[in-house]
Amino acid sequence: MTIRARILRLTPAAVAILAAIAVTIVAASVFEGAARDRQAEAQRRLHAADMAQLGFLGAAEATLRFAAAPSDAIEADYRAEMSRADAAVAELAQGGAAPEAAAIAQALERHRALFDELVAAERSLGYDETAGLEGALRASVHAAETRLEEIGSPELTAKMLMMRRHEKDFMLRSDPEYVARLDARIGEFAAFPSSLFASPAARDGILDLLAAYRADFHRFAEVRAASAGLQVRMSETLAGAAPAFRALTGAARAEASAADEAAGFAATARMAGVAVSVVLGIAAMTVMTRRLAAAVSRPLSDTASALSDVADGRPADMRGRERADEIGDIARAFDRLQERLRREAETREAELRETSRRDARRTQEEAEAARAAQARTNRVIEAIGRALDQLAAGDLGARMGAEVDGEFAALREAFDDTLMRLSDLVRRIKAASAEIVSATEGFSAASRDLGERTSRQAASLEETAATVEQISATIRSSADSARHADAGVREAAQRADRGGVVVRDAVEAMGRIEDSAGRISEINAVIDSIAFQTNLLALNAAVEAARAGEAGKGFAVVASEVRTLAQRSADAARDISALIGESAGHVDHGARLVRETGDALAQIEQSISAIVADIAGISSASAEQATAVTEIGTTISGLDDATQRNAQTAEDGAARAGALAAEARALNALVDAFTLDAAPRRAA
Numbered sequence: 298m299t300i301r302a303r304i305l306r307l308t309p310a311a312v313a314i315l316a317a318i319a320v321t322i323v324a325a326s327v328f329e330g331a332a333r334d335r336q337a338e339a340q341r342r343l344h345a346a347d348m349a350q351l352g353f354l355g356a357a358e359a360t361l362r363f364a365a366a367p368s369d370a371i372e373a374d375y376r377a378e379m380s381r382a383d384a385a386v387a388e389l390a391q392g393g394a395a396p397e398a399a400a401i402a403q404a405l406e407r408h409r410a411l412f413d414e415l416v417a418a419e420r421s422l423g424y425d426e427t428a429g430l431e432g433a434l435r436a437s438v439h440a441a442e443t444r445l446e447e448i449g450s451p452e453l454t455a456k457m458l459m460m461r462r463h464e465k466d467f468m469l470r471s472d473p474e475y476v477a478r479l480d481a482r483i484g485e486f487a488a489f490p491s492s493l494f495a496s497p498a499a500r501d502g503i504l505d506l507l508a509a510y511r512a513d514f515h516r517f518a519e520v521r522a523a524s525a526g527l528q529v530r531m532s533e534t535l536a537g538a539a540p541a542f543r544a545l546t547g548a549a550r551a552e553a554s555a556a557d558e559a560a561g562f563a564a565t566a567r568m569a570g571v572a573v574s575v576v577l578g579i580a581a582m583t584v585m586t587r588r589l590a591a592a593v594s595r596p597l598s599d600t601a602s603a604l605s606d607v608a609d610g611r612p613a614d615m616r617g618r619e620r621a622d623e624i625g626d627i628a629r630a631f632d633r634l635q636e637r638l639r640r641e642a643e644t645r646e647a648e649l650r651e652t653s654r655r656d657a658r659r660t661q662e663e664a665e666a667a668r669a670a671q672a673r674t675n676r677v678i679e680a681i682g683r684a685l686d687q688l689a690a691g692d693l694g695a696r697m698g699a700e701v702d703g704e705f706a707a708l709r710e711a712f713d714d715t716l717m718r719l720s721d722l723v724r725r726i727k728a729a730s731a732e733i734v735s736a737t738e739g740f741s742a743a744s745r746d747l748g749e750r751t752s753r754q755a756a757s758l759e760e761t762a763a764t765v766e767q768i769s770a771t772i773r774s775s776a777d778s779a780r781h782a783d784a785g786v787r788e789a790a791q792r793a794d795r796g797g798v799v800v801r802d803a804v805e806a807m808g809r810i811e812d813s814a815g816r817i818s819e820i821n822a823v824i825d826s827i828a829f830q831t832n833l834l835a836l837n838a839a840v841e842a843a844r845a846g847e848a849g850k851g852f853a854v855v856a857s858e859v860r861t862l863a864q865r866s867a868d869a870a871r872d873i874s875a876l877i878g879e880s881a882g883h884v885d886h887g888a889r890l891v892r893e894t895g896d897a898l899a900q901i902e903q904s905i906s907a908i909v910a911d912i913a914g915i916s917s918a919s920a921e922q923a924t925a926v927t928e929i930g931t932t933i934s935g936l937d938d939a940t941q942r943n944a945q946t947a948e949d950g951a952a953r954a955g956a957l958a959a960e961a962r963a964l965n966a967l968v969d970a971f972t973l974d975a976a977p978r979r980a981a
Contacts, residue, residue, distance in 0.1 A: 314582065318574040343550060345388040349401060352382025353408070357535050360412060364528050367419040379409055404534055411531045418524040422517065430517045437510040438464075444503050448495050453503075456482055456489075467518065471525070476518050483507050600627055677705050684712060692972040693720040726859055727969075729831050733961040736824050741954035751943045761894075764795060824873075824957070831859060862964045865957075873953055876946050890932050890939075 355378035363371040382405055389398040423429025438461070445453050460482040467475035486507055494500035619625065680701050687695030693716055701709040771788055774781070907914070 314574075314577070317577070321574045342389060345385045349382050349385035349389065352378050352380075352385060353401075353405065353535065356382065356408065356412075357531070360415070360528070360531055363412075363419070364415070364524070367416075367422075367424050369424075372416060375412060379405060404537060408531055408534045411527050411534065415524060415527045415531070418520050418527065422520050422524070430513060430520060434464075434510065434513045434517055437506060437513055441503060441506040441510060444499070444506065448493075448499060448503075450493050450495075452493055453486070453489065456485055464514065471521060473518070473522075476515065479514060480511065483511050600631065604631075677701050681708070681712075688716065690972075693723060694972055726831075727965065730862075730961050730964040733824070733831070734958050734965065737954045737958040737961060741951045741958065745948075745951045747943075747950075751940055754940050831862075859964065862960055865960055873950055876950055876953075879946065890935060894929055894932055 356375050359371055359375035359378055363375060383402075386398050386402050386405065389401075421429050423431040442457060445457055460479055463475045463479040463482065466472070467479070487504060489500075491497045491500045494503060680697050684695045684697045695716060696713050697709040
């Protein structure tokens with residue numbers, strides 16, 4: 298009997314054993330599949346709970362960012378996070394966690410409703426300084442400032458500056474005390490008399506503008522307080538939902554743990570059932586194959602020995618190739634198997650070498666990618682450090698390089714935009730101070746020129762006094778000696794003509810002095826206007842620095858210094874105006890005296906003509922002329938004193954203009970400590 302026939306006798310028993318093993322495996326697989334499904338459901342619920350919590354926390358984080366800097370983009374982020382949380386809660390409600398999901402859904406709805414109120418409040422406040430209540434606030438206060446600038450009252454300007462300071466303090470601290478202080482400043486405006494406002498109509502107009510500003514500011518303060526309250530309530534809503542999240546997550550984790558234990562037990566049971574079935578089958582097959590072993594033990598022993606050699610990697614030679622039964626077939630098949638195993642071993646060895654090379658190459662690429670990422674991060678940190686070092690050194694033209702990109706691009710743009718705005722503001726201050734220096738230097742030069750011309754006028758008046766004294770001596774000589782009357786009369790006529798020319802020149806010079814005083818007054822008005830505009834610019838800069846928070850504190854100090862210098866410029870301009878007014882009075886008086894002197898000289902000419910016509914009355918006419926000439930000398934002496942005082946006043950004006958120029962140059966020195974960028978842009 299062949300081995301095949303003997304083995305076929307074992308087929309029914311083997312089939313029965315395999316069927317038993319198959320049944321055992323199928324039953325265990327069904328049980329394990331149910332456990333795996335339960336495990337997957339528990340993991341899904343746990344994932345949904347985590348996603349709901351992450352969505353809620355993401356919405357809370359978006360709320361904080363929206364409260365700090367409201368924008369449509371952040372509002373969209375909040376809506377997206379809440380949509381993710383809603384989807385996760387809906388999935389939890391369908392999965393058997395209805396009570397906890399309902400509690401979380403209610404918290405989400407409350408949070409969403411509060412956020413909608415917060416969005417409405419922030420929109421009413423304005424997403425930027427030109428929109429909403431903040432835009433209305435700026436428009437009303439700028440309108441009031443423009444009217445006050447047209448009036449030009451220092452007292453009203455000082456009150457406006459104090460009121461803007463309270464506005465800045467409220468922007469920084471949100472303290473209701475500053476609202477009351479601002480109301481008190483507006484009340485002081487109402488208590489001022491109409492004389493400070495140029496007219497009752499101007500007073501009513503400014504008070505109406507301030508009332509609108511006060512109403513806008515009160516609405517702004519109320520909405521900001523309501524916004525802060527909404528943020529507190531939203532935080533409380535988030536804290537109130539925490540127990541439901543903890544309960545839901547704890548239940549999901551407990552269910553997942555139980556499902557994992559059930560799945561493990563099912564897998565263990567399946568393996569145990571299969572093992573028992575296999576052991577029983579092996580025992581049955583062992584009994585039946587012992588009978589077969591006697592007949593085929595030697596050939597199989599040879600086969601086992603050969604297979605052992607092959608398994609150990611040694612060459613094997615199996616006998617029985619010439620046999621026609623199954624042993625021969627096995628021997629011949631063994632040879633083919635041995636050859637195939639050899640080829641497969643060679644193939645596997647080649648594949649292993651190739652796999653090793655690929656793994657080494659992949660490991661090297663990953664290491665290079667990690668080094669490149671670290672190098673990029675180091676470059677970004679170095680770029681930020683360089684920009685901050687330049688800013689600390691006063692270089693407002695510092696910019697972060699193009700290497701700050703990717704997730705750091707927003708930081709680079711915010712940094713560059715801040716320095717650009719700061720550079721624009723410093724450049725405007727520098728330009729204003731340069732205009733002050735230019736105006737004061739021009740005023741100083743004009744004052745010095747006025748002093749020189751006044752000195753020359755004083756010298757001319759001294760010459761005129763000497764001439765008048767000579768005329769007086771001539772007239773006395775004419776009275777003493779009539780025989781020289783003809784020659785004396787001709788000489789007196791000539792001297793009177795020269796005196797008339799001198800007086801006319803003096804009148805023209807006094808007119809030029811009046812014109813110069815008028816131009817000086819115009820220059821002083823320009824300086825006063827520049828000081829007022831600089832004061833308002835510094836105030837607006839201080840308000841903007843206050844709105845910038847901590848980042849604007851340093852520039853607020855510079856703005857305060859600018860306001861101090863502007864106030865000193867305004868004081869100096871008022872002193873110069875007073876001196877110019879006094880000088881103008883003296884010039885008017887001198888002009889009047891010069892005109893009187895011209896009239897007196899005309900009378901002298903008439904008298905000389907009468908002397909020529911009637912020589913007989915020369916004695917009495919000479920006496921009258923002597924008296925008139927004496928009065929003329931007294932008048933010219935007074936005119937000389939007034940001219941000397943005008944020269945001193947011009948020198949004082951030049952000195953004060955020089956002091957004002959020095960203060961403006963000191964302001965320029967402070968601003969020059971900053972290095973500005975090369976591409977200025979107009980501030981918004």
